[in-house]
Amino acid sequence: MSYTPELIAELEILTLFNLDNTQEGLKVHHVAAPKAIAAAQRLHDKGLITQVDGGYLTSLGHEAAAHAQGLLTILNVAETA
Template identity: 75%
Template structure:
């Protein structure tokens, strides 16, 4: 399996969620970049978020967002001065 641009766009949406407050959702506005709008719709279709334009994480979405954000923190190497 490869990291397609569509999958990366979905991961970017999952990385936006505040895991410290699961009652805080996100809104992907109609003026957002088309790949972000499409990614939010796919995440909704997959049952990870409550609305096609964002909303809240479902329990499956929370698991996916947690894993996404952990992986992002592992792979993000701090710059050496």
């Protein structure tokens, strides 16, 4: 499995969610970058977010976002070490 530009765009969207507040959603506006709009659609299609333009994380989406954000934290710490 490789990291495609589409997968990276989905991970970028997942890292924008606030995992400490499940009542805080995300809105990908129609003027956003086309890759962000398409990534949100794919995340919705996969059952990770509640709306095609963002919304809230589903339980599976919360788990995926936690992993994505955790990995990003680990890689950023390793980069500065």
